[in-house]
Amino acid sequence: MPHQLAQDLRLPTNLLDYAILAIYFIVVLGVGFAARRSVKTSLDFFLSGRSLPAWVTGLAFVAANLGALEILGMAANGAQYGVYTVHWYWVGAIPAMVFLGLVMMPFYYGSRVRSVPEFLLHRFGPSSHLLSAILFSAASVLIAGVNLYALAIVLEALLGWPQWVSIVVSGVFVLLYITLGGLSSAIYNEVVQFFVILAGLIPLTIVGLKRVGGWSGLYDSLTGAKGDNFMTAWGGTGIGSDNPLGANWLTIVLGLGFALSFGYWTTNFAEVQRALSAKNLSAAKRTPLIAAFPKIFIPAIVVIPGLIALVIAPNIGQGDGLQYNDAIPLLMRDLLPNGVLGVAVTGLLAAFMAGMAANVSSFNTVFTHDIWRGYLVKDRPDEYYVVTARVVTAVGVVLGMGTAFIAATFSNIMNYLQTLFSFFNVPLFTVFIIGMFWKRMSPAAGFWGLLAGTVAAMINYFWFYKGGLIDIPSDQGANFVSAIIAFVVGAIVVLIVTPLTKPRPVEQLAGLVYGTRSPGLEELPEAGDEAWYRKPALLGWGAIILAALCYIPFSF
Template identity: 80%
Template sequence: MNSLAEGLRLPTNGLDYTILAIYFVVVLGIGFAARSSIKTSLDFFLSGRSLPAWVTGLAFVSANLGATEILGMAANGAQYGVYTVHWYWIGAIPAMVFLGLVMMPFYYGSKVRSVPEFLLHRFGRSSHLLSSIIFAVSAVLIAGVNLYAMALVLEALLGWQQWVAIVVAGLFVLAYITVGGLSSAIYNEVLQFFVILAALIPLTIVGLKRVGGWSGITHSLSDSHGSAFLTAWKGTGIGSVNPLGANWLTIVLGLGFVMSFGYWTTNFAEVQRALSAKNLSAAKRTPLIAAFPKIFIPLVVVVPGLIALVMEPQLGKVKNLPYNDAIPVLMRDLLPNGVLGIAVTGLLAAFMAGMAANVSSFNTVFTYDIWSAYVKKDRPDSYYLNTGRVVTAVGVLIGMGTAFIAGSFSNIMNYLQTLFSFFNVPLFVVFIIGMFWKRTTAAAGFWGLLSGTVAAMLNYFWLYKGGVISIPSDQGANFVSSIVAFVVGAVVMVIVSYATKPRPVEKLQGLVYGTRSPGMDELPAEGDGAWYRRPALLGWGAVVLAALCYIPFSL
């Protein structure tokens, strides 16, 4: 679909192009600078496990700050209103804290190189291979979303056809990941984090001024969409009707627990950043540091979506102005040249961060967990380093193809959440039960993962899309699919576990809660033991702060 119509063409000039060109040069420069540090495959895929917590923490949040956040959450803000904050304060922060405090000691302490490799140690080869394939498929599908969003901006900026923009943008991302590996991606993500904020903060401030501040938004949208549109919980009682098409139970269980924990605790594109940290303490603090900026991202993503809806009441109601265009609409109408160049650069930075995160996770999982484990075993390390570079190119090419799938959705967040319910939730079921129940068997891991994935797909395509059950929105259907995947996967795991023989407890050290591996006893490095760096303080501080943020939107 051609979502950015001619009327949305951004009025760019030479100054905007200059800012964009400088950014591209810096990004490539970081890639070539990182190349000198790559000596082994571990350097290429996990930065040699050498990065400090503040770097991995900012990269963690930046890797997620791609199309999901910028176009997707702004689209959600325009379509669902303030209900969108649930994706942050209940749908991200608790799970990020759980990852840092509970799961990272197992991931990092066991010295695995990827999330599927943890399943290899816990459940064996069948679960490992199935999870590796699922990770690889989901990574390139999500990379395609970011690439598609990047193509939208290039289409607006240069007037290129989308397929041309997709190819050019994909090749650019390919260049700096192939050259500099994960280190290049991570250091660029730190840069991109600040560039993204430099783009979104002025857009939000100018937009608020144009519509008369928050009171102007409240007056306009309350009249057109009802007062509940600007609250977080009003209208979410069971049986009530709201734009989100979900009630408080499906929000808490479907989004806040199943989908959220499924994404943040098993998504290797995020976990990979923590695994690249220099020690266990830094690995645990990575998602906890990321949680604090994550709390405030709605101010520069969801609020612009509301502003766009005030300025363009036809947003989402006409074919050539879908919800995905909320941010480009504001850029076109509000920003002068120069600032517009920064905004465009910030959007491209976001999309490159999201795509790079998924491509780097794809090349790691494919090389370590599929190629070296089942196809070409026991080759020299240099062979796998070169394989990783080739696989990076393959991942980008596949991402170019999957980008066109994303183009068929008016709201790309709906598409992403559908993918998460299919792939991440069933993985979370296997992880959480396997990590906390010693009786869980290898066969249970495989069948739980397979049945959960199939159940989510059947619920979405057959029951929801087939019209067997009525759910008010795609997002509501995704919440239900997530709950179905979790329940079916968990029930199957319990049944199969009691029908098959478990592994001896001594072979589960460091893989199940209550057991420990030598890596989990690692002492904090000098300075890491300071009170303000304690993981528990950071984690619970983030949870309390996120809960307090609900107060102004719950009245």
């Protein structure tokens, strides 16, 4: 599907811009070749041998999320929904990231699992394990396609590359560096990509604000055109009130802040995998907590550009013409000179490749370790599964190329992503959180709760919302409702099935349920881990307080 405004957004790139892109590609492949030497076992390929320091895994954790979901999606949300978009960060990310670090990582890391579905195998048995592995594999491929589609529309618009060329070229590069170096290659590239992304987006935001008269000019322009509430976080969110988001404070807090947020950040293996690669439990706990601090300030370089784009092009997203997804490319066309443009394009390229690499690396781990090794081809030498993982990586990239065209049917890719999260992540979180705190919960309840929550979310979205049986003003509002329904239905099914079925013996739940301890946790902290500034509780509560304070300027 060609992007209809490619020529309108085309920029006069020159040799300098292409040179910057070429240097980036060389660095990416160089990291892949360097990481290859450290891959000797499947643990090295899937989890970097559990050897990485917290600052590396922390930056990789936030960079893995800083793909299409963040760059085009949140800028599109800023243009469509205004300052309400900050909820995806300060309510919809930080509390869940802190919960992951302080509460869930001891279970994940202490049980020595290689994937999130494997934790379900230990807690509930093979039925829940296989179902969650299949659902996660499907979600990973679909989300990988989002990053490829986002990259395709940017490269087509800015460089004139056809979408299929952009998809194939970027997919091949991701395939090469993950196949060569496994997770280590992906993680070290994500650290590099994090700084490249900042180098591309910070100048764009600064120049954009200058163009619209600074923050005061931006505020005046958008409140005049969209109303006072458009530039506030909570204005107009009373129950029954009308706002661009199509949601009220209750669905924002419960749907986004709890169900979608906790479902994504605590069970999405593309993120958790980075923490599992840390060198010890302390580093694993600090991984999402370190990531939380840059995450708090990401709205400044993705949401604000979306608002700026709305001032520069007031008709964006209105029928035929510019889509909300075009907000960032539009600013790059209008604001950046050559050279700086090359840095910005490279930053976007880095973001999309980081997002895709995160999903592909988690896909190859889950499919190879949990499905192929667990149920199809058992008890082969370790080298066999490393080779299999490399083949599965190629399959995942090819499938991602195909699903890129599904994402093309959404004018705001964030709507698409949140739909996927409500289908796949929220039901998984429901089963996790109840099973982690309730010893009596049975394996059958885990399976049926996961299945029921997934089906309920799909029914609400496709039948009730898309079928017109319920009136919800926006896709995002519908996703919030789907997430709440998925959690509630899954929890009810768990509560009904558990008393009717047999639980696992308590002695098999060590380290899997709150109040029990895993033998894997009996490790001494490394020197320096006990320093006050490395205390997980201090980092976690500090991030939550800072996120809450960020709301103050946008509350009135």
